[in-house]
Amino acid sequence: MPTVEVVDLNNQPVGQVELADAVFGAPVNESLLYEAVRQYQAGQRRGTAKTKVRWEVAGSGKKLWKQKGTGRARMGSIRSPLWRHGGTVHGPVPRDYSYKLPRKMLLGALRSALSAKLRDGQLKVVSEFGFAESKTKGVRAALNVLEAKRSVLLVDNSGNRNLELGARNLEGVTLLPTREVTVYHLLGHDRVLLSKAAAAKLSEALAL
Numbered sequence: 001m002p003t004v005e006v007v008d009l010n011n012q013p014v015g016q017v018e019l020a021d022a023v024f025g026a027p028v029n030e031s032l033l034y035e036a037v038r039q040y041q042a043g044q045r046r047g048t049a050k051t052k053v054r055w056e057v058a059g060s061g062k063k064l065w066k067q068k069g070t071g072r073a074r075m076g077s078i079r080s081p082l083w084r085h086g087g088t089v090h091g092p093v094p095r096d097y098s099y100k101l102p103r104k105m106l107l108g109a110l111r112s113a114l115s116a117k118l119r120d121g122q123l124k125v126v127s128e129f130g131f132a133e134s135k136t137k138g139v140r141a142a143l144n145v146l147e148a149k150r151s152v153l154l155v156d157n158s159g160n161r162n163l164e165l166g167a168r169n170l171e172g173v174t175l176l177p178t179r180e181v182t183v184y185h186l187l188g189h190d191r192v193l194l195s196k197a198a199a200a201k202l203s204e205a206l207a208l
Helices: 032-045 101-119 135-147 161-167 183-189 196-203
Strands: 003-008 011-017 123-126 152-155 173-176 191-195
Touching: 011 196, 032 101, 032 183, 101 123, 101 183, 123 173, 123 196, 152 196, 161 173, 191 196
Parallel strands: 003 123, 123 191, 152 173, 152 191
Antiparallel strands: 003 011
């Protein structure tokens, strides 16, 4: 089992925690990571693109000229796709782009992402996010001390209201409970800070 150092908000060691080797020491499968990120982004697409087909565009339904005798090509409607301002053929319509991946693939991708972050030194375990005040400045100062100055993912299950209020206006900072952590979030942030309780929960849940 990988043993990870636990630090406090002053970035001082306060102990160690043993994490499941199957979760934080797993082989990194880049194909699984790609599929998990692709699936997440597909689910975020709004799918509202829409063009009007022949029967939806404005215009009269009257036949423009008689069928024969004019020397011109026959034409039945001004709304024909062949004409300017006519309908669109095979254009986009509202649709749902989301799809499901097998549960084993998603769990394997999460293990790969956590292992990659720990391997690259981008994951840190904090004893707890105990902020006495809901001040943005205080959270920002703590993140700077923890060497998380750019984009950072905070994972905590304590429901700390002060942390939620203090972190919500910080650019590049995302706060999630363990059940909502995805591969997209893990790979999309430079640093990952886990509370000790959240690290234990992930280690237990993903090791099954």
